[in-house]
Amino acid sequence: MSPTLRSVLLFAGVAALYLVVGFLQSWPLAVTILNDGLIVAIMALGVNMQWGYAGLFNIGVVGFFALGGLAVALISKPFDSAAWAAGTPRIFFALVVGAAVILVSTRIHRRMKPGASRKLAMLVVMVAGFLLFRFIYDPAVEAVEALTPAATGNIGGIGLPVLLSWPVAGVFAAAAAWIVAKTALGLRSDYLAIATLGIGQIIVAILMNEDWLDRGVKNIIDIGRWPVPREVALQQQHWFISLAQAVGMDIRTASTVFVGLCFASLSGIVLLVLLLLAELSLKSPWGRMMRAIRDNEVAAAAMGKDVQRRHLQVFVIGSAVIGVAGALYVTLHGLLSPASYNDPLRYTFIIWAMVILGGSGNNWGAIVGALIVMLLWDEAESIGPSLIGWITAPLHAGPLKHHLIDSAVQMRLPIIGLVLLLVLRFSPRGLIPEK
Amino acid sequence: MDFLNALVALLNYVIIPATSYGSQLALGALGVTLIYGILRFSNFAHGDTMAFGTTITILFTWWFQSLGVSLGPLPTALLALPFGILATAALLLFTDRAVYRFYRRKKAAPVILVIVSMGVMFIMNGVTRFIIGVRDQNFADGRRFIINALEFRKMTGLSEGLALRTSSVITIVTAIIVVVLLFWYLNHTRTGKSMRAFSDNEDLALLSGINPERVVAVTWLIVAALATIAGVLYGLDKSFSPFTYFQLLLPIFASAVVGGLGNPLGAIAGGFVVAFSEVGFTYAWRKVLAYILPASLMPHGLVQLLSTEYKFAVSFAILVIVLLFRPTGLFKGKSV
Incomplete structure (x- = not known):
């Protein structure tokens, strides 16, 4: 099987899985997972640039993601003149x-x-x-x-359109990444990992505790999500009511799905643009130089390549991409909830599982890996408990059964870990290997 | 000016808590440093290993409590601890067999092993959460204080009370016993010596007929004991939740790196450096200063350098500063 055919088949298979969720469970769920999937795909793209292109070990992903979200609040919320005076x-x-x-x-x-x-x-x-x-x-x-x-x-913010905050999110994350890179990038790979882990935790701690900046754990709500319409507004439009009748969905579900799809197409466009840029850069002399540095730093340095500068560059670019994903995430939910970022497994390590599963160094692989792992993760939440319920059906109702069903959702962590270990062991180059 | 009261406040809020926290970190960092020295990778699953060992210990504690078995004034968890260690040892040996051995034979790059340990981390974390849930568990029982603040005030007539908690004393005493045993083992037994030889120079050790699999297995056993003890002591002192233990990874790594990765003595020193700086930076010094400064010089506010939520920033800062200026740590570690 040629590599191209293989990736086309993989993408088709993943698309089929999402459709299965839509048909068998519900369309709003399928669209929710798709939206989550597209956003983490962008994150995976950023991590892949750092790890796949350059071999940089960043496990502070959640910090850059959260900073991207902060940018949305600061750009789009109205200007607060009382705070300015205060x-x-x-x-x-x-x-x-x-x-x-x-x-x-x-x-x-x-x-x-x-x-x-x-x-x-x-x-x-x-x-x-x-x-x-x-x-x-x-x-x-x-x-x-x-x-x-x-x-x-x-x-408050400066009251500009939300869309404008997306590139600003990239700038925020890039600025933070530059500071990190300046201090920690010279370190050996596992030291860099520990240092970035610390940075991620610190950024999240700042967002959770500096109330003047983003209200901390009190969250910022009602973040506009132009240009996507609101469900409530849609439900009153005549054309939409007739559209819902035509596809045979009730109006609430239809509006949720429609809004979700609007957002998915927006994230899809962002993803495709970033993917295009990433692919072009990878095929350019710059990309070849990056891979040469990754494969043999000493040789590349001997050829006159400035290894440290290139590392700095790719670290900053990759983090900026993660920041943009963070902005999309906050825009999608219309909510900045700093406390929710306090979960590195969900926002950092899972992205790594995606990149490794998809194939380090391959952008298409990172995206496929992201879409698959996100589906696994979200589905564990929706079908995990019922699956365990079905398995434990013969047991009598009691504390043990209750506990098992309650904890079922935690099983997604071992599943992701197992996927990661199996891929590393039996197919270390991932689903779509680097060319 | 009241130096005696200031000293009591200092002991009560800074020195005793930091010493017991430092002992817990030191035991954790010893595990990380041993794995780094013998197996040559940074084990990201260490926090979750601690969590797993503590979980099993808690389960046994509950079982003993339901049977009515107790240690009187001491926490029941100490009785359950050996079972926690056994379960963790079994889990670690199994993990080594199923996961790490393959990469060791292949002589995989350390960074691959780090990613592999991330996979193991996911599994252990999930299993722990599955067994015991995500909520905080408080499993300390027995007598809470050896001296409580009220008694101390009555005894000494000072206005500042000193509360000596059982968990702090147990932590410090246990840590001393464990460290003495560990160093005796490393320096005086045959296996301990072969472990040090293996850590210093793998090829030479192999040449002189040391069985690497045995060294590795013994290392995992020791690490299981260290991790479980560290986890249980931390849990007795504060409380247990899987996420807190995962977060301990950063201060533990900071301690191991500060002391010099691969150097057991360094790990202990590093643990105390990190603990004392963390407590020192996040403690509100007003209480101590109030006793020694005249009222006119007393600053406003709490005189707290950083709020406690930023304690990770302290370990991080120490880590980065040491790595930048003295990459081999305070004591000479292996890293280059």
Whole structure:
């Protein structure tokens, strides 16, 4: 079987699986899984760039994903003039001061000769800078968070269209990735992994605790999702009512499916554009250089390639792609819920399972892997409990049976792990191997 | 100015909690460092191994409690601990046989083994959650305090109370016993010496007739014991939930790396460095300062450098700083 035929068959098979879900279970469920699948496919694309192209081990995916989501809230929510008056500019000034302190201390480290005086100078700058930062930052944050905490209590946004926030999400994630890369990219692969794991946790902790920024665990709701219509509005349109009658669905289900499909086509377009760019770059001299660096860093460096710079580049680009996926996710749900990101298995490690299953280094593979694993994951939630219920039917109702059915959904973790281990063992190059 | 009260507050809120947390981290980091030294990969499933061992221990604890068996003032979990260790050892030996051995024979790159351990992590995490659920479990019983704050205040007449919790004392005592045993084993027994030889120079060790499979199996057994003990102590001290244990991965790795990966002594030192900095940065120092500063100099606010939610940032910062400036750790580790 030629590789092309193989991938076409795989994609057709995955599409058939989604249709089966639609026919046998329900169309809203199929569309929900499809939407989840397309978004994680974009994430998988980003991880594949970092791992597949360059061999960079990033397990802080959730951090960049969450930052992308933050961009949506900050761009699309209306401007909050009360917060501005209370202290928004002062908060930003404090952040600038904080950044300046870090910059100055790295400069000192670079310029001064190693020794006691350098240590002392850095210590003085950092301690004084930290105190100054807290002096400017704390009162401003308190003032902003005190404003109508039940409804806002954060700095609001700048009231621009949601669509504009998607590229901004990429920029946010890229900026964070640049900082990470500057500090951690020189590290050996498993150290980089641990460092990125830490970064991911820290970003999520910031989003959960800095209420002035995104209301923390109180969530930001009602994020507009232009240009996709709202279900309630659709249900009153004459053309839509007749359309629903024509396909024979009740109007609620039809509107959910229709809105979901609108969104899926939007994410689909984003995915295809990114895929096209990724494929073009992979086939370009740049892509060949990346793979050469991945396969043999020393040889590539000897050929005059700037390994560190290329790594930085691909790390930033990959993270930006993950950030865009994060923006799509928040736009889809119309909700930024920082606490929900506190689950690295769901937002980081599962993406890795997708990339490995699909085939590291192959963009098409990453997408197929994403669509399959997401289906497994979401289905475990919907059919897992009934499956266990069916298996445990002979048991008498009691605490054991109750516990088994209750915990059934957790079985998706071992299933994903098993898939990952089986692929690594028996088909380490994945479903669609790299050419 | 009241140094005595300040000292008691310092002991109560900083030194005792940080020492027991540091002992737990040190035991966890010892497991990571041993695997790194002998099997040569960073085991991402370590947090979940701890969670699994603790889960089994909790199940046995519940069983003993229902039978009415107890250790009096000591927590029943100590009685259940050997069973937890046995179950974890069986699980780790099985995992090695079913998963890791294949890659070891193939001499796969360390990074592949790390990804493999991610797969194992998924499975262990899911199994733990399946067995015990995702909620917090508190399984400490027995006497809660050795000295409680009220008694201490009465005894000494100080205004600041010192609460000495049973779990802290058990943690510290157990950690000392475990570490002494481990070092005695590594330095004085034949198998322990062959483990060190294997870790130092695999080829030379093989040449001198050391059986690698035996070394690896013994390593997993020791790791099972260390991980389970660390997990149970942490659970007794705080509480158990699968997700918290997964999150312990970062401070544990930070401890192992700070001390120098592959170096057992370093792992212990690293555990305490990380624990003391975490507690030091996230503790609200106002209480201690109030005793030693005159009222006019007293700063506003809690004098807390970072809020407790950012404790991961502390381990992360230590990790990155050490890796950037001293990649082999404080003690000489293996890493380059």
